[in-house]
Amino acid sequence: MEPPHASGAPHPPNVRPILAVLAEDGLCMSVRRAAAAADRALDERVLPVPRQVWDGAASIALDPAAARACAADALPRRSAVHVVCSGPPGLLEWQAAAAVGAESVLVLPADEPALVESLAQRRDRTVAGGSVVAVVGGCGGAGASTLAAAIALTGPARRAGSRALLVDADPQGGGLDLLLGLEDRPGLRWPAVVVEGGRVSATALHDALPGAGAGVAVLSCGRGDVGRPTAAAMRAMVESGCGAGDLVVCDVGRGPGDLAAAVFDLADLVAVVVPAQVRSAAAAESVVAAARTRNPNVGVVVRGPAPGGLRGADVGELLGLPVLAVMRPQPRLSADLERGGLRLRRRSPLAAGARAVLEVLGTGGGGRAA
Structure with a gap:
């Protein structure tokens, strides 16, 4: 195989390439033909695969050995990963596909038409300019849901005609x-x-969901354990909103699981909300570790009050994270939530915290935060 990005030419702006990690010449030729037929740039790599390259690819084609290696390197599960092989797949090939979270196992060249169709259907979310921010509490009662709602309410107000999901x-x-x-x-x-x-119309979604202000649609869970979303449905919703140029804000539960993993994999920024208390910072360590295994762009939002005088910088140092925002306590917030729900005032600490997160995220375009 040739060296990484063998063509030597840079990819066109805002076009995400197909990533291929293949050892056999026959497989390389089949994937090259499929990428050309799908009008996609091809980025051919050797192991190990950098995390940014893995995250930035529109689709990924791996041979079984590469699939096992990527799984062993703990690269996050994501959509549009295909394991390709030159003969009928056996147990080892299917195990490799399961380990890396592949959505298909294809035999090439016989399955080239299916590969072309899959590559051609993928859309580059960076073209549309959407962004995804995941908000998770570092401990119970941190206020992550409230901040997530504040970010969604604040986003469209910063840019005329924009929307938030x-x-x-x-x-x-x-x-x-x-x-x-x-x-x-x-x-x-x-x-x-x-x-x-696996497809959702963003326009139809906004029309069908309850609104929380101009341009803000809300997809809420129900009560109890009825109708729990699947990771595939969650991924489809987030990708739909982002692909349509929306700001997508996800309120993520603290517990480990497939839903949190799906959101972390797609997020441009993960904001961990932590009260300014030593025990809260200690409790947040496991949440931060879980987020970091899926996404390198993790920061902390520190919420007051600080009864022991703990500063935002102290919390950031304890967790080894950049501080995205430090929020003062918001008076009467609990009472307001009980009496009709969150109403965001422009000068409130919540609004200021939301604006600070959006500044770091960069609401004008997609792609991972720096």
């Missing part, structure tokens, strides 16, 4: 519709959402 990724959180006072408003919740073929 607030996605509930915490089935045990009680529902974001309650937090925003939307529980009686008509519209779809997760239990009623059906994702067909």
Whole structure:
């Protein structure tokens, strides 16, 4: 195989290439033909695969050995990964595909048409300019859901004509519709959402979901364990909103699981909310570690009060994270949430914290935060 990015030419701006890690010449030729037929740039690599290259590819083609190596390197599971082989797949090939989270095992050249179709259907989310921010609490009661809602409400106000999609990724959180006072408003919740073929229309989604202000749609979990979203449905929703240019804000539960992993894999920024207390910072260590295994762009939002005088910089140092924002306590917040849901005032600490996160994220374009 030739050296990485063998053509020597840079990829066109805002076009995500196909990543290929293949040892056999026959497989290389088949994938090259498929990429050309799908009108995609091809980035051929040797192991190990850098995390940024893995995250930035539109689709990925791996031979079984490369699939096993990428899984062993703990590269995050993601969509559009294909394991390709030159003969009928056996147990070892299927095990490699399962280990890396591949969505298909293809025999080349016989399955070239299926590979071309898959590569051609993928759309570059960076073209549309959407961004994804995941918000997770470092400990119980940190206020992650409230900050996630504040970020979604603040985003469209910063750019005329823009939209935000607030996605509930915490089935045990009680529902974001309650937090925003939307529980009686008509519209779809997760239990009623059906994702067909892994595709969702962003326009239809905004029309079907309850709104929380101009340009803000809310996809909330229900109460209890009914209609829990799957990781595939979560991924489809996030990719749909981002591909349409929306700011997608996900309220993620603290517990490990496939939903959190799916959101972390797609996020441009993960914001961990931590109260300014030593025990809260200690409790957040496991959450930070889980997020970092899926995404390198993790920062902390420190929420006051600080009864022991712990500063935001201290919390950031304890967790080894950059501080995205330090928020003062918001007076009467709990009472406001109980009496009709979150209403964001421009000069409130929550609004200031939301704006600080959006500044770091860069709401004007997609792609990972620096």
